[in-house]
Amino acid sequence: MSPEFTKLLQAELEAVAARYAERNPRSKALHSEAVKSMPGGNTRTVLHVGPFPVVMKSGKGFQITSEDGHTYTDFTAEFTAALYGHSNPVILSAISDVLQNTGMNIGATTAQEQIxxxxxxxxxxxxxxxFANSGTEANLHALAAARAFTKKRKVVAFGGGYHGGVIGFAGDKPGANNVDREDWIVAKYNDLESARSAISSDGVAAVIVEGVQGAGGAITGKPEFLRGIQEAAAKAGVLVILDEVMTSRLTAGGLAELRGLKPDLKTFGKYLGGGLAFGAFGGRADVMAAFDPRFPGALSHSGTFNNNTLVTHAGYAGLTKVYTPEVASQFTKKGDELRERLNEVTKGTRVCFTGMGTILGIHFPADGTRDIERGGVVEEIDGIRDLFWFDMLEEGFWVVRRGFIALVLETPESELERFVRCVEAFVSKRAGLVKL
Ligand SMILES: Cc1ncc(COP(=O)(O)O)c(C=O)c1O
Incomplete structure (x- = not known):
């Protein structure tokens, strides 16, 4: 970019950052205390932002309120886990019923877990x-099952993929703290030739893939790419693990149903626990039999909280009484319409929206391309991404700094419309930076 562009971006960023500090003095003070007991004042990397994070105090319905007293429409939705919002009466009633009538830590098999x-x-x-306690755990156990079943070790994953805190592939390589670092083969997302070649390598037990890469920028997997993976894996005797931790919300039966896929295993988490910590993995009975404790040599799958009563009741209530199949498909339609409206008002700019249904990515491509098939490949302008975040916060929208949005079920249409108008105002106010 030209020196004038860089100068303008710098000046605008300095102005918004100064206003941010002014509007959030209590968050700033809390952050300077937090660094005394946690490295960087942080216990969850994705929430770290400079100059300091906004500290939230509470949530109600589709909104959250900060320690500084600002109320935001929650467009982060706990990275899809807060689908039910912050005070859904069905979820609250299920939780309160458990607290009063069932008890929390039973330490035994319960009838509710099988329901x-x-x-x-x-x-x-x-x-x-x-069941497990997080999406990360679900993926780790699914990988163990695949390895036990195939008696092979290597796993194909995709650049930009994210399957948990110790299974990430940002920058097209295994993260520095990934488990089993030597066993990964990283192929290119949405590139079937790359996937086929990786899958046909020696010693591959499984291929793990997201149907829409969430953390990777809400990048939608092409149907022919996903189907092609399935065919190549079947030919090579490799199991397919479809990571539905984020995408299970997209239809009644998740992304597999939408795309007509039949993976060997699927993994889950997020909202399926009703807003509580949750993970699950499942699929073919013969593969899952690796964990059947009735057989000698079965893999151990422990976890104190795997079948905890809060999650088995709240998750069940949410799925059967709130997020019914009809609601799931209407919600996805609502998200698709929102993305279309956002792409309409940002036409001809360096801002565009990707994703599927109520999972959206916001991109800031330097050359304005709107065809983003793989994250990290198109050059994006990080400064504009930051500016967008600061501006949306001032407008009262809690979006993820790196450019991610997930919707809460009960968000009113008026707030979606207001967001579209705010994005329209952003591209007009920041025209010197974003207009092509
Ligand atoms: C696709 C995907 N898989 C797995 C995970 C890990 O889930 P958890 O954070 O519950 O460990 C995430 C979390 O964002 C995810 O998006």
Whole structure:
């Protein structure tokens, strides 16, 4: 970019950052205390932002309120886990019923866990399922099952993919703290030739893939790419693990149903726990049998909270009484319409929106391309991304700094419309930086 462009961007960023500091003095003070007990004042990397994070105090419905007293429409939705919002009466009632009548830490098998398991199997077309406490854990156990079943070790993953805190592929390589670093083969997302060649390598147990890369920028996997992976894997005797941790919200039966895919295993998490910590993995009974404790040599799958009563009740209530199949498809339609409206008002600019349904990515491509098939490949202007975040915060929208939006179910249409108008105002106010 030209020196004038860089100078303008710098000046605008300095102005918004100064206003941010002025508007959020209590967050700033809390951050300077937090660094005394946590490195960087942080216990969750994705929430770290400079100069200091806004500290949130509470959430209600589709909104959250900061320690500085500002209320935001929650467009982060806990990275899709807060689909039910912050005070859904069905979820609250299920939780309160458990607290009052069931008890929290039973330390035994319960009838509710099989009721919940049955419902998840029905909804997501699984033969068998097991529970965990996070999406990360679900993926780790699914990988263990695939390795036990195939008696092979290597796993194909995709650049930009994210399957948990220790299974990430930003920058097209395994993260520095990834598990089993030597066992990954990283192929290119949305590039079937690259996927086929990786899958046909020696010693591959499984291929793990997101149907829409969430953390990678809400990049939609092309249907022919996903189907091609399935075909190549079947030919090579490699299992397919479809990571539905984010995408399970997209239809009643998740992305697999939408794309007509039949992966060997699927993994889940996020909202399916009703807003509580949750993970699950399931699929083919013969593969899941690796964990069947009735057989000698079965893999151990422990976890104190795997079948906790809060999550098995809240998750079940959410899925059966709130996020019914009809609601799921209407919600995805609402998200698709929002993305279309946003792309309409940002035409001819360096701002565009990707994703599917209520999972959206915001991109700031330097050359204005709107065809983003892989994250990290198109050059983006990070300074404009920051400016957007500061501006949307001032307008009362809590979006993810790196450019990610997930919707809360009960967000009113008027707020979606207001967001479209704010984005329109952004590209007009920041025309010197974003107009092509
Ligand atoms: C696709 C995908 N898989 C797995 C995970 C990990 O889930 P958790 O944060 O519950 O460990 C995430 C989290 O964002 C995710 O987006």
């Amino acid at each position: 919940f398991a049955r419902e998840l199997c029905r909804r997501f077309h699984l033969e068998h399922i097991r």
